[in-house]
Structures are given as C-alpha cells and as structure tokens.
Amino acid sequence: MARTVDLHGLRIRSDVPLEGPAAGGDGTDLVVRLRDPAPVGGHDLAGTVLAEHRLPAGGGYALVADWDAVRLVVPRVCSLALGEGRIDVRADPSAPVDLVGLLVGGAGLAAWLTLSGAPVLHAAAVSVDGTALVVAGPSGAGKSTIAARMCADGAALVTDDLLRLDLGEGVWCHRGTRAVRLRRRAFALADGLDGAQRRPTVDHRLAASFPHHPAPQLPVGAVIVPRLAGEDRLVIRRLGGSDAVVALASATRIQGWRDPQVLRRSLHQWRTVAARVPVLELSAPWRRLAEPGLLETLASAVRSGAAP
Amino acid sequence: MALRIRDHLAYEVLDGEAVILDLDAARYYSLNRTATCVWQAIAAGDDLRSAARALASRFEVGDDRAVADAQSLAGELEALGLLVSSE
Numbered sequence: 001m002a003r004t005v006d007l008h009g010l011r012i013r014s015d016v017p018l019e020g021p022a023a024g025g026d027g028t029d030l031v032v033r034l035r036d037p038a039p040v041g042g043h044d045l046a047g048t049v050l051a052e053h054r055l056p057a058g059g060g061y062a063l064v065a066d067w068d069a070v071r072l073v074v075p076r077v078c079s080l081a082l083g084e085g086r087i088d089v090r091a092d093p094s095a096p097v098d099l100v101g102l103l104v105g106g107a108g109l110a111a112w113l114t115l116s117g118a119p120v121l122h123a124a125a126v127s128v129d130g131t132a133l134v135v136a137g138p139s140g141a142g143k144s145t146i147a148a149r150m151c152a153d154g155a156a157l158v159t160d161d162l163l164r165l166d167l168g169e170g171v172w173c174h175r176g177t178r179a180v181r182l183r184r185r186a187f188a189l190a191d192g193l194d195g196a197q198r199r200p201t202v203d204h205r206l207a208a209s210f211p212h213h214p215a216p217q218l219p220v221g222a223v224i225v226p227r228l229a230g231e232d233r234l235v236i237r238r239l240g241g242s243d244a245v246v247a248l249a250s251a252t253r254i255q256g257w258r259d260p261q262v263l264r265r266s267l268h269q270w271r272t273v274a275a276r277v278p279v280l281e282l283s284a285p286w287r288r289l290a291e292p293g294l295l296e297t298l299a300s301a302v303r304s305g306a307a308p
Numbered sequence: 309m310a311l312r313i314r315d316h317l318a319y320e321v322l323d324g325e326a327v328i329l330d331l332d333a334a335r336y337y338s339l340n341r342t343a344t345c346v347w348q349a350i351a352a353g354d355d356l357r358s359a360a361r362a363l364a365s366r367f368e369v370g371d372d373r374a375v376a377d378a379q380s381l382a383g384e385l386e387a388l389g390l391l392v393s394s395e
Contacts, residue, residue: 241325242338249327249336260331264318267329271320 008164009174040092053256098202110253119269122253123163126155127213131221136251151210153295171220179207222302234284236301244274312394
C-alpha cells in the first residue's frame, strides 16, 4: 500500500517502503511506483553511461540514459526509471523488498535529486542550536558513527547517508531519514546509546533511531570531513580554498559521474558551499570518534573557527 | 610559446586556489596560489610573459624569478595535460 512521506524536501508517495516521517496534507512532488518484477541484469547496458560505480567485491550501480528514460540499474536487485516527478521501480524477483526500499531511498533519490539540479552529499547531519553539523565523506569514513555519537551526546538527527542542500541564500539542508545505519564495527557504540531504538537492516547493519530534528529545513553551520588516522589524538583543522572544494567533491552520494553537465554544475555548487560555510577536517583513529563528548568538541571547533 | 587551456576542462577558484576538473576523466586537480595566478592569466588569453608579470606583481618577486616560475608552472601544467600549445 502506498504511503506519503516527507524526505529531503519532497513529499513522496511511494509503493516502496521509505524511511521517513509521514507527510500530512495533499499533493506530491514525487511518485515512486512499483512495477511488475523482472530480472535485472549486469552492467552491460545500452545507452549513455551518466555515472558508474563498481565495488571491488562485485555489485555497484550504473546510471544510464537510453532513448526513453534515465535508469539507475543495480544488478540483480532493481532498475529505477527516473522521470519528471516519478521513479518507476522494477525489482528483480530474487531481491528482498527491504533492500529495494533501501536503494530507492538512497541511491535512487540521490540520483533523481542530482539530475534535478540539487547538490547532494554523501553525509549524515545533526542539529545543534538550530544549525546543522554535516559529516560528509565516502563510504566507511565514519559518518554514521560520528552522527550517532553526537545524537547520544544530545544532538537531534537531521539525516543519515544522503543530504540535500539548498544554495538559494546561505547553505540550507533538508531533513531526511530518522535512523543512522551503523556498520558492524560500530555495533558496540549502539549498545551504549541510551534512548536509541535499534533494529537490524537487510544489508547487515544496525539502524539506530534518534529524536528527529523538528523542522524540515535548517541552515548548515559547518561541514566536517572525517579522515581516519593512526595517531591517537583528535585533530580538527579548517580546510581552505581548493582543499575544501575537493573534499566536498569527493563526498557526492552518487559516485562515478561522467556526465559533463552534472560534473560542471556540481563543481560550482561545491565551490559555493565551501565559500559560505567552514569545511573542517577531523583526523582521528576510529575509536576516538565513538567517545562521549564528541559533540561538544566539534561544536566548540566550529564556534572557534578551527585553525587552518 | 602560446599556451591555452585544454578543452573539456572546468575550473573554480576559491581563496586564490583553483580546482580544475577534467570532464573527460572526472579527475580533480588543485592548484596553489602561484599556479592559480599563472592559470588565470592563461585562461584570460595572456601569454607566458604576461603571466610572469602578473606573478611578479601579485607576489612581489623579481622579474627573472617570476619568468622562471611561470615557465616551470606552465611546464608542469602542460605535462599534466591541462595546458596545450595553441600554435
């Protein structure tokens, strides 16, 4: 049965379960329809490849434009046809429905938003004193761990995995999912999180729910880019100029873009973000990211403007 | 020698530092301030001599030093495939 949710600034009516608060009122910005299942093959696709991301262990996705649609293809899981105001989903008969939902809500929405012109980061975000602290970076950087730690310290969750930005005036972000999805190495962190509801996910992670930021949009206070380091200390420094822009460009939710129009537009967007909000590099060993008090450490660094 | 920026590149400048994007390879390059000064001069259609003058003026270095630096930087950018001869 279809359900309408508020996610990333969109009212989405979806046949596929999406992790987001129920939307009140009328009207939709995006309709996600589940079509009849059909086998979804590999990466050998006809059409123009707009983006492609292959994982070392197999899997990944490709975004392909053919004569009648742009499709996000996840081999042996689903194929999403992205159109104006719609995403049509064809699931492989062997794919778990929860996995299809995860992909639609993650890569599917990210691709749809990016093609619509929105800057989309691979990021988690929490709110502190009415502004967002964004944690951005590639997979495995520690984003969800840091966000969970900050929520346990008292911040409200804005989103995990995908963050849509608005660059009209300043830098604003949109509220997304209500849970962080922790990898196995962070399960022990989840055990110690008071007040967090926990459940296993179809991709072998642990979803930990936290109080959600109450407003659908809020201004971005800073972007934090984690860098796992061997030295046993926590170092925060502000990135300037080209380093800040490249750090943001390396943290896009959809990887492997080849389309020149998207690449060019994104570069300009990341330059705009870096010009308007501080981008801070957080260097630490992983275990330091899970220590209580991280929220105050990062908030204090943002207030002080962290030395470059 | 006249140089120009290669086709299929995009770039942005922030705090005097350029980020160059190779649209064909989807690869990023970062330039420091002196390299960005040379880059911007060439992007504006200046030759290396004019780029050297811009360096000398902006960073308050002697002309000989500026010429040497501009030639060295241009050579590196050309070796990376970001600049090409326009002759």
